[in-house]
Amino acid sequence: MTKAMTDAVHQRVIDWFSEAARDLPWRRPECTPWGVLVSEIMLQQTPVVRVLPRWELWMQRWPTPADCAAADPAEILTVWDRLGYPRRALRLQSAAAAITSQHGGEVPQNAEELRALPGIGEYTAAAVACFAFGAPEVVVDTNIRRVHARVFSGAALPGPTYTAAQRRLAHELMPATHDDGGVRACAWNAATMELGALICTARSPQCAICPVADLCAWRAAGSPPPTDSQRTRGQAWQGTDRQVRGAIMAVLRQRSPVAAAAVLEGLDLPEASADQRRRCLDSLVADGLAVRAGEPGSAVEQIGLPGTV
DNA sequence: AAACCGGGGTC
DNA sequence: GACCCAGGTTT
Numbered sequence: 001m002t003k004a005m006t007d008a009v010h011q012r013v014i015d016w017f018s019e020a021a022r023d024l025p026w027r028r029p030e031c032t033p034w035g036v037l038v039s040e041i042m043l044q045q046t047p048v049v050r051v052l053p054r055w056e057l058w059m060q061r062w063p064t065p066a067d068c069a070a071a072d073p074a075e076i077l078t079v080w081d082r083l084g085y086p087r088r089a090l091r092l093q094s095a096a097a098a099i100t101s102q103h104g105g106e107v108p109q110n111a112e113e114l115r116a117l118p119g120i121g122e123y124t125a126a127a128v129a130c131f132a133f134g135a136p137e138v139v140v141d142t143n144i145r146r147v148h149a150r151v152f153s154g155a156a157l158p159g160p161t162y163t164a165a166q167r168r169l170a171h172e173l174m175p176a177t178h179d180d181g182g183v184r185a186c187a188w189n190a191a192t193m194e195l196g197a198l199i200c201t202a203r204s205p206q207c208a209i210c211p212v213a214d215l216c217a218w219r220a221a222g223s224p225p226p227t228d229s230q231r232t233r234g235q236a237w238q239g240t241d242r243q244v245r246g247a248i249m250a251v252l253r254q255r256s257p258v259a260a261a262a263v264l265e266g267l268d269l270p271e272a273s274a275d276q277r278r279r280c281l282d283s284l285v286a287d288g289l290a291v292r293a294g295e296p297g298s299a300v301e302q303i304g305l306p307g308t309v
Numbered sequence: 310a311a312a313c314c315g316g317g318g319t320c
Numbered sequence: 321g322a323c324c325c326a327g328g329t330t331t
Contacts, residue, residue: 046315
């Protein structure tokens with residue numbers, strides 16, 4: 001791909017974004033860095049439409065990191081509701097506590113300091129530095145990997161793992177920052193992500209209305225279907241510990257504390273053995289998502305959300 | 310590099 | 321019913 005073609009892709013995607021971008025609350029100018037951070041954590045593995053109402057409630061209740069850090073962890077998990085992966089909620093509160101105690105209550109502005117916070121990895125650190133503070137970091141999520149794979153590599157899908165070659169490509173594709181201080185680089189990140197979310201989707205991409213369809217290497221190759229190695233192996237759900245853990249957490253959000261025996265026997269999961277139920281309950285306690293009172297396995301054993309027992 | 314971690318919408 | 325989703329942590 002020549003520099004002229006890369007420049008053309010930049011221009012087309014950024015122009016497309018300026019008129020097609022969704023009006024999301026964490027993209028508005030008045031949104032705080034904390035609001036951006038909360039959105040990024042919630043959006044890890046969770047679609048925008050499901051995040052929107054939870055984000056609004058969260059920001060209304062805890063408008064600053066200090067508010068969140070001081071909150072009752074049981075309420076944190078209750079407001080998180082069914083967003084999934086509830087450990088994210090506790091890590092977000094831990095991050096808020098670190099921001100409050102170590103950063104004067106202000107969200108750090110650079111990726112390195114963000115990366116050191118609980119629950120913030122390579123992607124989220126770059127995304128917050130870029131979207132909240134305008135830093136020209138290389139942001140790579142699953143949408144961006146897919147766009148890169150198609151437009152520049154000619155592949156149907158990027159494959160399940162983020163490879164060194166993909167990281168190198170993402171760096172090479174970043175617009176120069178010497179003349180605008182990174183404005184264009186940030187726009188490229190946001191625009192590419194949005195293109196992957198709205199047009200260049202995994203299942204049925206809308207190439208007919210794609211701003212770079214005529215520049216796309218995958219299209220030029222005849223839009224070949226994904227190979228077996230490019231397919232992501234879907235996670236099982238029925239019968240997994242994740243399903244059982246989720247069912248236990250649903251009970252605790254409803255009523256807490258509660259007798260452990262009542263929870264374990266009341267789960268509407270006929271396939272789950274007594275061993276699995278017990279193992280999952282213990283793992284929730286180990287993860288800090290639940291706390292226990294009374295001897296495990298005894299008649300007086302009680303389970304509750306953290307802080308309620 | 311691979312396993313683990315939720316839950317719901319879509320095709 | 322398979323597939324997908326603005327990933328991170330642990331081993």
